Amino acid sequence: MSTLTGKPGVILAARRVHKTYRLGKVSTPVLRGVDIEVRRGEFVAILGASGSGKSTLLHLLGGLDRPDPSSDTRSGVFYQNQNIANWSQAQRNAYRRSAVGFVFQFYHLLPELDARENVLIGAMIRLGRIGYMRERAGLRTAADEMLEALGLGKRATHRPGELSGGERQRVAIARALVNRPAVLLADEPTGNLDRATGGKILDALLEIRARLDQTIVMVTHDHEIAARADRVVHLEDGRLAETPTGEPASASASRE
């Protein structure tokens, strides 16, 4: 199995990752040898224009998709030194269940479930029937506390259709965190919200990060939002360029 060596504190990494979409005879390369490392507790923003491959990279990091096959044994997506690109379907399912949590731009809450059930569904999938039933009371309390912390204490029994966009996104964040994942992968979490609401969502993410020392990888096309991350990487033409340490993302963006 390929390993990522000599990088203490790195929890998640992509090495020389290529991804090409094929539609019939037409091939569209999206990622062309992407390298990125995410350290434990870090908040990394991946900044890029629409269609630059940000979401694709996030899906690869989250094990939802595989990079193009490569003969280079050092290439791949690595989680705690293990190349998840080589994992079986079942291993990647387990990885998504316990190691990562997703937050999507359009929330993707299950409309038939209320807020609490939407939060708990990840735990149900992770623990299975017996495990969930055993820990049900504790998980329910944890879900309620998480909703409370996100300002949704009184909305736990409301269905997504009864919630505002910002509330839905906060439920989605709670759902992503209920399994205490090592990495939170957020795909344009404020992209569908107005600036004020988006700002509040970002505040919530930062508060969670501070409280839980949560590693966050967020893709966005918004420079201001990206600027609040520890580190910003730019995705352009399928390649990443990192903003120099200490330099604001907006400054780096302005050079593009």
Add this chain to the structure above:
Amino acid sequence: MYQSLLTRRYLTSRVMPLLAALAVMLCTAMVLIVWSVMSGFLGVLLASGRTLMGDAAITWPITGIPHYAELMQRLEDRPEIDAATPTIETMALVGLPDGSPQIWRLIGVDGESYDRVTAYRDTLWWRKIEKPLPKDRDFQDPRLRLDGGHFERGLTLTEPDPVTGEPAPAVVPGLWASGYNARDPRGWTIPRYRFMPDEEVTVSVLPISRGGAVVDVRAKRFPVANEFQTGLYEVDANTALIRLDALQEMLRMQAAERVAPFDPFAVDETGDGFAEPTVVGVDPARVTTVMVRAAAGVGAIEARDAAADVYRRFARERRDAPDPDLVRVYTWEERDGVRTFIAAVKKEMALTVALFGFISLTAVFLVFSIFWSMVSDKIKDIGVLRSLGASRAGVAWLFIRYGAAIGVVGATLGGAASWLIVSNINPIHDWLGSALGIVVWDPAIYFFPEIPSRLDPFAAALVLGGGVMFSVVGAIAPAIKAARLDPVAALRFE
């Protein structure tokens, strides 16, 4: 776990699955009702066929079986056989009280032993009933006003002789044989023109010689003691019972002296020009059939085999008994006409149930269509579940489980609906008849005065299980489609 939660929510928050459950309900109810009615029809047919002839019979038509009392004793000595009774069966031309002629199948029976072998007692219609039928609020059932005499006289097939007062042979026809009775839609029978037990009929029969030729025509008037109803319309409309000794006498099958052939040289001691014939023996009384009832726990076939064995031994010892290789010994189901009729009904039942079952396959396509569109509708949800770590098998199981849940709901409702309908099928039919003029079940066509039905637990389990299985089958292809969805494509689906 998430599958059960989502199944519950999908079931209660959407109309489409309820429509699918409704389709399953209608299909299962339809098959169960058809099966129950057909099964009830067959059951009543079998029970009614058995009512008049017991479990098995030994038959030798025309000349009949002699020494039948001894044969019956030997039969009853066998552990497989509980009781035996002698009967004679023939066709009769019957003149009704209004002069109209009818042709009836006439069975001569000994009331007491016939009742032990068959359910004769239960078939006698005119008897005193203590409580009116549920719908008889005005006490219109004539049986409420009868005394016990009709039943007793029907059981012994006798009526008091108007001159001597002695019990004289009588006839007990089927309830629909005379055409004088009518069934009230509320459940009882009313004599329309005449009350048969107060009437007399003229019975004409044809005694037949050993060679099969008609000897002469014998006609006699008999009072009617009662009427019977087996429930099998064909029997109740064409059959009558008569006291055995009366029919024996009419058909010349009673005990008689046997005389020597005419001797032209014999001395005329009486002086009337003819010598007295010389009596050389006695021809015993004969019957055409001996019916038997199997002992408790013994099947009709075992009883038949035991009867055949008894008859073989009997014929070896009684030289004037018909050849055991020619005498027919059969179960009630093997009787001529009955076997083919029952086989035909069984085939029709299987065919009807199969046809309705085949029609019910539409439920599979309905569930399939609904699930296919649901999977298309739920693509994003499937992507979310996969992003949360749900496996392909888990997603497939969600939809299969959902299909099974729809099947269980539909089949349960279908089972309850069919139980309600089958339990009340005759009131429903009566209501349709009175309110809308729809009479589907004509007793003259369907043999029985009421729609028979029997909800067999095995059939119910099979049909309800089939309903669930059909739903699951309908959900399989959409479940596979859902499981094979690429999670990224699902999340990006617009």
